[in-house]
Amino acid sequence: xxxxxxxxxxxxxxxxxxxxxxxxxxxxxxxxxxxxxxxxxxxxxxxxxxxxxxxxxxxxxxxxxxxxxxxxxxxxxxxxxxxxxxxxxxxxxxxxxxxxxxxxxxxxxxxxxxxxxxxxxxxxxxxxxxxxxxxxxxxxxxxxxxxxxxxxxxxxxxxxxxxxxxxxxxxxxxxxxxxxxxxxxxxxxxxxxxxxxxxxxxxxxxxxxxxxxxxxxxxxxxxxxxxxxxxxxxxxxxxxxxxxxxxxxxxxxxxxxxxxxxxxxxxxxxxxxxxxxxxxxxxxxxxxxxxxxxxxxxxxxxxxxxxxxxxxxxxxxxxxxxxxxxxxxxxxxxxxxxxxxxxxxxxxxxxxxxxxxxxxxxxxxxxxxxxxxxxxxxxxxxxxxxxxxxxxxxxxxxxxxxxxxxxxxxxxxxxxxxxxxxxxxxxxxxxxxxxxxxxxxxxxxxxxxxxxxxxxxxxxxx
Amino acid sequence: xxxxxxxxxxxxxxxxxxxxxxxxxxxxxxxxxxxxxxxxxxxxxxxxxxxxxxxxxxxxxxxxxxxxxxx
Numbered sequence: 001x002x003x004x005x006x007x008x009x010x011x012x013x014x015x016x017x018x019x020x021x022x023x024x025x026x027x028x029x030x031x032x033x034x035x036x037x038x039x040x041x042x043x044x045x046x047x048x049x050x051x052x053x054x055x056x057x058x059x060x061x062x063x064x065x066x067x068x069x070x071x072x073x074x075x076x077x078x079x080x081x082x083x084x085x086x087x088x089x090x091x092x093x094x095x096x097x098x099x100x101x102x103x104x105x106x107x108x109x110x111x112x113x114x115x116x117x118x119x120x121x122x123x124x125x126x127x128x129x130x131x132x133x134x135x136x137x138x139x140x141x142x143x144x145x146x147x148x149x150x151x152x153x154x155x156x157x158x159x160x161x162x163x164x165x166x167x168x169x170x171x172x173x174x175x176x177x178x179x180x181x182x183x184x185x186x187x188x189x190x191x192x193x194x195x196x197x198x199x200x201x202x203x204x205x206x207x208x209x210x211x212x213x214x215x216x217x218x219x220x221x222x223x224x225x226x227x228x229x230x231x232x233x234x235x236x237x238x239x240x241x242x243x244x245x246x247x248x249x250x251x252x253x254x255x256x257x258x259x260x261x262x263x264x265x266x267x268x269x270x271x272x273x274x275x276x277x278x279x280x281x282x283x284x285x286x287x288x289x290x291x292x293x294x295x296x297x298x299x300x301x302x303x304x305x306x307x308x309x310x311x312x313x314x315x316x317x318x319x320x321x322x323x324x325x326x327x328x329x330x331x332x333x334x335x336x337x338x339x340x341x342x343x344x345x346x347x348x349x350x351x352x353x354x355x356x357x358x359x360x361x362x363x364x365x366x367x368x369x370x371x372x373x374x375x376x377x378x379x380x381x382x383x384x385x386x387x388x389x390x391x392x393x394x395x396x397x398x399x400x401x402x403x404x405x406x407x408x409x410x411x412x413x414x415x416x417x418x419x420x421x422x423x424x425x426x427x428x429x430x431x432x433x434x435x436x437x438x439x440x441x442x443x444x445x446x447x448x449x450x451x452x453x454x455x456x457x458x459x460x461x462x
Numbered sequence: 463x464x465x466x467x468x469x470x471x472x473x474x475x476x477x478x479x480x481x482x483x484x485x486x487x488x489x490x491x492x493x494x495x496x497x498x499x500x501x502x503x504x505x506x507x508x509x510x511x512x513x514x515x516x517x518x519x520x521x522x523x524x525x526x527x528x529x530x531x532x533x
Contacts, residue, residue, distance in 0.1 A: 213516070242525035310501050329481050341494070344487055347475050348466065348495035349502075356505040358515040363508070 004039070005032035008169040012226040015172060016074035019066060026066070026077030030059035030121050033079040037123065037170045040462055043151060045143040046165040048084045049092050050124035055079065058121040065119070074229045076119030081171035083159050084125035085132055086217070087206035088112055095208045096128040096158075098141045098334045099327055109206025110238045111175055111217055118233045123171055127161030132177055132210045133320060133339045134158055135185050135397045138390055140336040146390070147189055148460035149427055153387040156189030156401075158182040158210075162220045163190035167460055173230055176220045179210045180312055181405025183218050184417035184432060188382035191419045191428025191457055193447065194220045195227040198437045199412030200245040202231075203238030211319035212243075213358070214312065214409040224416065224447035228252035231440060247438050255445040261294030264375045265446070268434075270305045271380035271404055282420035282429040283381050286450065290379075293449050300371040300378065304364045308407025309398055311364065314349060314357040315410065321346035365411040369436065376442050378434040380404055382417040386427035404432065414440045416447045419457055428457070464499035466492045 007029050010018065018024045034052050041047055062077035084094050087105035094100050108116070116122070127145045129137045137145040137160025145160040147153040148168040155164040159176030163186030166174060176183040178196040187194025195218045202217050209215055219230035231252045238244045267287060275283070287297045321328075321343055328335070328343050335343070371378060384400040408415045414435045419428050433450075435443035468488035475481040475491075483491060 239528065242528050243521050307501075307504055310504070313498075314502060314505070325479065329479065332481075341487065341490055344475065344481075344483060344491045345494045345498065347479055347481070348471065348491065348499065353502045353505055355515055356508070356510060358517075359510045359513045360505060360508060361516055362513050363510070 004036055004169060007032040008036055011222045012074060012078055012173050012229055013223070015078050016229070019077045020071055022066065026059040026062040026121060027056070029077065030055050030079050030123070033123055033170065033172070040168055041170055043462065044146045044148055044164050044168050045127055046145060046161040046168060046170050047081070047124045048094055048096070048127050048142045048161070051091055051122055054091070055121050055123050062119050062121060072117070072119035073233070075115060075233055077121060078172050079121045079123045080115065081123050081126045081162065081165050081174045082112060083128050083162050083174070083176050085128060085177055085208045086111055086175060088122065088125065091125065093125065094142065096130045096132070096139050096142060099331055101141065105206070107206060110203035110240060111207065111234050114234050115175075126159070126165055126174060129158035129160065129182075130336045130339045131208070131324070132158040132179060132182055133342055135181065135401050136390070137161065137186070144390055147387050148462045149191065150387070152389055153427070154189060154390050156186035156387060159186045159220060163187055163192060163194070166190065166192040166220055166222055168462055173222070173226055174220045175217065177207060178216045178218060178409065179214045180316055180402050180409055183216070183220055184382055184405045184415060185401050187220055187417040188430035189387035189428065191422070191430070192220060192222060193224055193227050194218070194417040195231065195440070196408065196415045197231060197235065197440050198245070198414045200243050201247070201414070201438065201440070202234050203241040203244045205238055205240035209323055211316040213319060214316055216409070224418065224444050224451050225253065225256055227416065228256060228444045245438070250441055252440055252444055255441050256448040258445070258449065259294045260290060260446060260449050263295045263446070265290055265295045265297045266300035266371050266375035266378045267297060268305065268378050268380045269299050269301045270303065274384055274399070275381050276385045278386065278423040279381050279384060279429050283431050286420045286431050287379065289450055289453050290446070293453055297379075300375065302364070302367045302371055304360070304367050305407045308364060308410060309403045311357045311360045312402065312406035312410045313398070314353055317342065317346040318349045318354045321349070361410045364407060365413070368411055368413060368434075372436045376435075377446050380432045380434065382430035382432050386423050386425070386429060408432070408434055413437055414443050416443050418447045418451060420454070422457060464496045466496045466499065468492045471495065
């Protein structure tokens with residue numbers, strides 16, 4: 001097998017400089033990524049659909065524009081992947097399902113409209129847990145996506161293809177979605193950066209829903225800076241999404257590159273329990289690193305988070321059932337067993353409990369805002385352990401994963417998952433940095449400062 | 463733990479959703495739902511008096527306008 005092209009080593013920030021300076025061409029860059037996909041993707045299944053010819057055409061257009069002096073911004077000519085939940089006009093969009101196995105949308109999702117306008121090159125549509133309704137991306141219809149650090153382990157989910165593509169270098173940046181943790185869990189399992197921004201910050205138009213009041217669409221990238229660059233492109237009000245926020249969009253790179261002097265950071269006590277020793281050690285080391293950068297790190301308490309996963313799951317399951325009700329009646333056998341079981345179990349959720357869970361979200365956010373009165377950001381582990389093995393039926397996804405991530409779908413706060421190191425077995429470990437609603441700038445500032453101090457992590461040997 | 467039998471789960475799915483659960487699925491649903499119902503009782507013990515659900519009228523207006531313009 002040929003060594004991967006050195007062009008794959010550059011993150012989006014570095015690519016932007018080199019592409020703009022015409023040191024590299026979008027065409028050679030795209031070809032390098034397509035070669036990489038061909039070399040490794042049979043083993044990791046990060047893609048459902050590779051749009052090679054279209055990607056080459058987009059790359060040629062980008063090359064022509066850049067040569068002619070028209071520069072669209074940092075994503076001009078950059079090859080990316082989109083989770084196959086995001087509509088792409090004229091391109092198969094399956095939702096990771098059999099039911100939509102032949103569905104071709106007649107319009108783009110807003111996230112793709114904006115990235116396309118920014119000059120990004122679409123390599124293809126990324127694998128996911130069926131209908132985004134799970135955390136393993138062990139997809140029975142399109143192939144089990146595998147963790148590039150250990151092919152016998154899950155990449156996390158539901159945006160497993162998006163996370164795997166980053167560390168396997170089959171895309172320079174990706175888009176995922178997050179309803180109970182589906183950006184942050186694959187980012188944690190695969191050792192890359194996943195940003196679930198504030199709910200309503202990024203349009204959900206043209207993205208298949210799982211649970212409307214909990215769904216977020218956001219970046220999975222190599223670095224915090226790349227996530228900020230991507231959020232700059234995709235954030236902002238969209239008249240096609242009535243829930244999208246009219247809150248002004250700042251420059252999310254505005255506070256990157258500095259230290260954390262004078263910043264107070266709160267470690268959430270209720271989520272700093274029931275974690276494996278490797279996760280605990282890496283999390284403690286990360287807190288020390290933040291202290292060395294000038295932050296004051298101390299414990300905070302948010303008691304309502306103890307039932308945060310329950311609140312999230314009651315809302316999620318009830319809303320997902322509403323979306324799937326007709327299909328489950330007409331085509332139950334076309335669902336994977338795990339997703340079908342979740343939909344069936346949802347039939348027992350009462351309207352009263354759904355409303356109570358929705359109201360409880362306010363209390364959870366109130367407590368979090370209280371903690372954030374005196375702290376710029378909060379910290380918690382991303383999950384209790386490193387990635388489990390594919391098919392491990394004894395692994396409790398709720399207790400080990402959703403317990404940490406789900407509460408912040410309920411509160412809608414911005415959260416980034418960022419790697420804290422590798423375990424003794426060479427598996428990624430991560431933590432979450434959680435901010436006030438619409439304060440992605442602070443979250444990314446802390447993530448960026450920590451990442452630069454931590455230094456690069458070894459890539460998987462694939 | 464809340465007792466939900468497979469037969470009850472089957473009846474609920476059939477009567478409320480027109481959906482036939484297999485015997486195996488009904489047993490799984492009964493077990494999973496029983497645990498969930500037990501934990502959901504904690505929601506009933508919360509003091510939620512005066513707490514609004516996060517449903518905003520501005521969103522209703524914006525969505526109605528979007529539908530109106532779409533024709």
